[in-house]
Amino acid sequence: MTIRYETPHDAAAVEALLDRSFAPGRERKTAYRLRDGVPAIPQLSFVNALPGGAVAATLRFWPIAVGWDRVPGLLLGPLAVDPALQGLGFGKALMRHGLAAAEADGHRIVVLVGDPGYYAPFGFTRDLTRNLAMPGPVEPHRFLARELVPGALDGVHGMVQRVSDDAIYAPPALIGAGLPVFAEP
Numbered sequence: 001m002t003i004r005y006e007t008p009h010d011a012a013a014v015e016a017l018l019d020r021s022f023a024p025g026r027e028r029k030t031a032y033r034l035r036d037g038v039p040a041i042p043q044l045s046f047v048n049a050l051p052g053g054a055v056a057a058t059l060r061f062w063p064i065a066v067g068w069d070r071v072p073g074l075l076l077g078p079l080a081v082d083p084a085l086q087g088l089g090f091g092k093a094l095m096r097h098g099l100a101a102a103e104a105d106g107h108r109i110v111v112l113v114g115d116p117g118y119y120a121p122f123g124f125t126r127d128l129t130r131n132l133a134m135p136g137p138v139e140p141h142r143f144l145a146r147e148l149v150p151g152a153l154d155g156v157h158g159m160v161q162r163v164s165d166d167a168i169y170a171p172p173a174l175i176g177a178g179l180p181v182f183a184e185p
């Protein structure tokens with residue numbers, strides 16, 4: 001297998017792979033609110049290509065603003081492997097590659113919504129999101145984060161926000177004033 005950057009030519013294959021890997025309606029998930037109108041980071045968008053070029057797996061990262069101080073961070077995902085090729089190490093290889101690239105590029109915080117059984121071995125934990133909230137419903141135990149720089153989430157609290165839009169989120173002063181906060185306190 002070859003891991004390489006996603007190119008514009010891969011877009012249709014990646015969308016088809018995501019459609020095959022996830023249940024219909026994936027775009028309605030809360031994580032997609034953070035991606036709405038925001039392109040994935042090209043330097044952190046990878047595919048796993050088979051000999052001949054077919055796309056076997058995809059991993060993208062999106063820029064996000066974390067907490068009320070809008071600390072720069074990354075949203076990891078979607079991660080998807082062709083259903084016919086799952087369990088062969090494609091996903092783990094993409095995770096290792098993507099996280100190493102993110103770290104090398106100087107990113108400090110990675111957030112995701114996903115299965116803790118899969119992501120814990122990569123250092124993702126619910127403990128790091130206890131002071132954070134997503135802008136919509138998520139199962140709290142699937143709301144995970146990893147620090148690429150130790151301590152990067154120290155003192156960071158509040159909503160994970162779409163990077164390009166300040167206006168739709170309430171200011172910090174309104175925390176606790178009846179606003180919906182979807183993660184556990």
Ligand SMILES: CC(C)(COP(=O)(O)OP(=O)(O)OC[C@H]1O[C@@H](n2cnc3c(N)ncnc32)[C@H](O)[C@@H]1OP(=O)(O)O)[C@@H](O)C(=O)NCCC(=O)NCCS
Nearest residue numbers: 021079080081086087088089090091092113114115117118
């Ligand atoms: C989840 C997914 C990305 C894993 O990729 P993969 O290439 O199939 O997995 P890998 O071969 O790298 O890793 C296999 C290991 O992960 C484990 N694993 C796979 N899915 C898992 C899950 N949901 N929870 C916990 N462990 C999981 C397997 O049991 C296996 O463990 P082992 O190495 O101890 O035998 C892939 O199955 C997939 O695309 N699923 C559908 C889309 C999806 O759910 N994406 C993740 C969104 S959170």
